[in-house]
Amino acid sequence: MPIAINGEDYPLPADPRTSLLDFIRREAGLTGTKKGCDHGQCGACTVLVGGVRINSCLSLAVTNDGEEVTTIEGLGTLAAPAAMQMAFVAQDAFQCGYCTPGQICSATALLEEVAAGWPSDATADLGAAPELTDEEIRERMSGNLCRCGAYANILAAIREVAEEAA
Amino acid sequence: MRPFDYQRAERLEHASQLAADADTLPLAGGTNLVDLMKLEVETPQTLVDISRLPLRSIAEEGAGLRIGALVTNTATAADPRVRADYPVLARAILAGASQQLRNRATTGGNLCQRTRCYYFTNIDQPCNKREPGSGCGAIEGIARIHAVLGTSPHCIATYPGDMAVALAALDARVEIARENGSSRSVPVRDFHRLPGDTPERDNVLEPGEIITAVTLPAPVGGTQLYRKVRERSSYAFALCSVAALVALEDNRFTRADLAFGGLAHKPWHDPRIAELLVGSEPSLALFDRAADLLLEGAQGYGENDFKIPLARRTLAAVLCEASGVGA
Numbered sequence: 001m002p003i004a005i006n007g008e009d010y011p012l013p014a015d016p017r018t019s020l021l022d023f024i025r026r027e028a029g030l031t032g033t034k035k036g037c038d039h040g041q042c043g044a045c046t047v048l049v050g051g052v053r054i055n056s057c058l059s060l061a062v063t064n065d066g067e068e069v070t071t072i073e074g075l076g077t078l079a080a081p082a083a084m085q086m087a088f089v090a091q092d093a094f095q096c097g098y099c100t101p102g103q104i105c106s107a108t109a110l111l112e113e114v115a116a117g118w119p120s121d122a123t124a125d126l127g128a129a130p131e132l133t134d135e136e137i138r139e140r141m142s143g144n145l146c147r148c149g150a151y152a153n154i155l156a157a158i159r160e161v162a163e164e165a166a
Numbered sequence: 167m168r169p170f171d172y173q174r175a176e177r178l179e180h181a182s183q184l185a186a187d188a189d190t191l192p193l194a195g196g197t198n199l200v201d202l203m204k205l206e207v208e209t210p211q212t213l214v215d216i217s218r219l220p221l222r223s224i225a226e227e228g229a230g231l232r233i234g235a236l237v238t239n240t241a242t243a244a245d246p247r248v249r250a251d252y253p254v255l256a257r258a259i260l261a262g263a264s265q266q267l268r269n270r271a272t273t274g275g276n277l278c279q280r281t282r283c284y285y286f287t288n289i290d291q292p293c294n295k296r297e298p299g300s301g302c303g304a305i306e307g308i309a310r311i312h313a314v315l316g317t318s319p320h321c322i323a324t325y326p327g328d329m330a331v332a333l334a335a336l337d338a339r340v341e342i343a344r345e346n347g348s349s350r351s352v353p354v355r356d357f358h359r360l361p362g363d364t365p366e367r368d369n370v371l372e373p374g375e376i377i378t379a380v381t382l383p384a385p386v387g388g389t390q391l392y393r394k395v396r397e398r399s400s401y402a403f404a405l406c407s408v409a410a411l412v413a414l415e416d417n418r419f420t421r422a423d424l425a426f427g428g429l430a431h432k433p434w435h436d437p438r439i440a441e442l443l444v445g446s447e448p449s450l451a452l453f454d455r456a457a458d459l460l461l462e463g464a465q466g467y468g469e470n471d472f473k474i475p476l477a478r479r480t481l482a483a484v485l486c487e488a489s490g491v492g493a
Contacts, residue, residue, distance in 0.1 A: 016171075058201055059270065060200060119243060144264075
């Protein structure tokens with residue numbers, strides 16, 4: 001079975017060593033997803049697989065056959081950007097921009113995860129639905145590093161989208 | 167990454183048969199294994215992908231809970247039964263890694279994750295765990311994250327995980343399928359090994375054995391805490407952690423099941439601590455005696471000397487929080 005990326009099917013790679021990240025960038029030619037550390041530590045390669053965010057650098061492409069992958073290109077376009085993309089621009093939530101696609105994929109998934117009631121390390125009461133406090137957002141974004149240190153504005157961008165949706 | 171042959175297991179028996187080969191490794195979430203293959207720390211000739219096997223459910227079993235080996239860390243921590251009845255497990259999982267990693271990391275894979283010792287993950291350095299007989303670079307080298315309990319002259323690596331520390335406190339069991347189709351069950355407290363003179367073996371799994379589930383005993387209630395001390399407040403491994411199941415009646419402990427992470431080659435559980443605490447009135451002096459038991463024979467290696475007083479204070483902090491002493 002092929003891998004669907006942003007709705008388009010791509011045949012599995014011949015070499016099983018190919019990471020999902022390299023597959024997205026090289027085979028599909030979608031270079032929005034970035035390679036930072038390539039070891040699951042920085043989050044620049046974050047994409048959604050079946051709607052769930054993962055580090056694409058730590059996933060072998062062949063293990064994702066039949067899956068639906070969404071990258072930054074699948075979230076929005078220049079002509080029709082997603083709310084999270086617009087919020088990142090409005091809040092100046094990046095400087096160099098290298099980590100930004102991963103940050104936006106993560107932030108998009110984060111809102112879904114909170115809506116689904118998934119707890120985090122910052123959730124005080126495991127028996128209650130988590131609230132989207134700043135502490136919660138920071139904890140849930142800790143897998144995405146930003147060497148420019150745009151964290152405060154990334155937080156503001158996520159908060160803006162969450163408040164618009166509320 | 168070295169080339170390898172990729173096979174997908176359609177059935178558990180198939181996976182077991184393939185994994186009986188010493189050059190074959192099972193692949194589940196891949197969050198640790200794929201990384202180690204990039205570093206050429208792991209160089210399997212064959213990877214058997216077990217990620218599509220039907221081991222993905224959390225089910226009630228007897229009075230307890232059975233968590234399939236392929237249930238993601240995220241799914242376990244979000245499960246309402248885990249959150250209500252085994253909060254220490256949810257807390258421990260949520261204290262580890264990042265959301266992206268927990269979304270792929272599995273129960274079985276998490277138990278099998280390997281040490282983050284810098285000498286183990288760098289193939290240019292000596293490491294008896296990675297290459298038996300090559301020596302241990304950490305004993306006289308950089309040892310900040312290393313063990314202070316149960317070390318050997320061959321290895322001072324720590325088991326890095328959080329989930330297993332909570333499972334050890336809960337006295338959960340690991341269910342293991344064998345190559346011949348039978349199965350066995352091992353207490354989590356006995357699943358990981360001390361390094362001794364065979365540090366290349368992290369745990370008691372034999373060739374061809376595959377973890378199928380973790381089983382939790384009936385809920386015990388009480389206060390359940392997971393305290394993790396680390397270099398930064400999120401997304402870092404434990405320097406020291408304590409999982410605690412504590413109950414008191416009439417100001418005396420009726421339960422005090424504790425397990426410790428970041429201190430040894432396995433989640434550390436010392437039954438003498440519960441024997442000391444149960445029946446006694448909580449006090450700082452008592453907690454200090456519990457720490458004396460925990461740290462009997464503890465040995466630092468220079469950079470990690472701090473872990474010995476840190477473990478003492480973390481133990482006291484958890485017992486203070488659970489009992490109200492010093493509040």
